[in-house]
Amino acid sequence: MKVLIVGGGIGGLALAGFLKQKSIDCVVIEKCKQWRTIGYILALAPVAVKQINALGASAVLANSAKVQGHIIKNASDKVILEKSFDVYEKKYGPTCEVEREELHKTLREVNKDTEIRMNTTIAALDETSEGVNVTFSDGKKEQFDIVVGADGINSQLRSMIQPKATTDYSGATFWFMWVPKVTKIESIVNYIGEGQLVGLYPCKKRDKMCVLFMVPRKQHSITDPKESIPFLKSHFRNMKGHVPTVLEHLPAEPDAMYHHDDDEVHLRNWYKGRIVLLGDAVHALSPVFGLGAAMALEDAAVLSEELARCDNHTAAFENYKQRRFPRVHKIATMSREVHALFRLYEVPLLKKLLYKCTIPFASRFFKKYYKNVNTFFQDDI
Helix, strand or coil, rough: EEEEEEEECCHHHHHHHHHHHCEEEEEEEECCCCCCCCCCCCECCHHHHHHHHHHHHHHHHHHHHCEEEEEEEEEECCEEEECHHHHHHHHHCCEEEHHHHHHHHHHHCCCCEEEEEEECCCCEEEECCCCEEEEECCCCCCEEEEEEEECCCEEEEECCCCCCCCCCCEEEEEEEEEEECCCCCCCEEEEEEECCEEECCCCCCCCEEEEEEEEEEECCCCHHHHHEEEEHHHHCCCCCCCCCHHHHCCCCCCEEEEEEEEECCCCCEECCCCCCEEEHHHHHCCCCCCCCEEEHHHHHHHHHHHHHCCCCCCHHHHHHHHEEEHHHHHHHHHHHHHHHHHHHHCCCHHHHHHHHHHHHHHHHHHHHHHHHHHHHCCCCC
């Protein structure tokens, strides 16, 4: 079997590494001319940590921050929920926060013998009973048995599986950034206010920490990067705790932060013919949970297993979807519950009333979240 993997991100490189272990030949194409830093901190639940170890990429875990727990606070810095991860770690293993760039470098090292073609995209694709004839952007033509779309939320291959598929805007826009480590944190800390969500994430770096800001907004309502810093300082100015100090240390240049509308992807069709999707190409999730990379790692592990053990690609693809869809759907459903309430903050008359409801809602939501621990803290897939 010869596999073409479109996209050299976390999911694509993880799949290439797993396929190599199973002696399945693959080629990875990446549209970028050279590797570049994309993304910030990634949450790896125990099952994703297990896949990192299985890939032989455990070196990256030495530079990760082990998450001790999760703390939810209101805008006045009052703790409304605090959960230790000790019991989950003993049962399932550690939950880690790892820098995206460090994980990607490690996966590139795992694939040092894999054929990776940079600055390459698909110009044309023709599926036959014998395989998939691919014409690349450089004019080269080649046949593969299957093609895997690991090409992210703006996937080129997704339209070939579900032509009318579109991204699903959650109703919120967000910013990720590095700031100086204004406080030492070992747990994920979330502040919830009136149409305000702030996330502080543990990082092994001594001098930096990762921060998320999220607000409900109409899609594309903030497009000029120069608007970001003044907006954040104004919109979050009333929040207490560590938030004022973080606001004082925002990056001087807007280009030093990543701003994007919270677009998601929720497909029912994961494959068609000899083409199959994984990661954000098929189920892009909100950064609220920070599990996009973890889900892509899990996808890669399951897809590689099914390709290795099934007699034909159709059976492998169907088994892969059946194993993965329930878990991904649970997480997507919980994400939508958060966004459903968050979007209502766009209605001015509801703001005060909603904030009174937000705290008990958040408390109930996360109690349910941790009660159903298998959704996140499972040790197998």
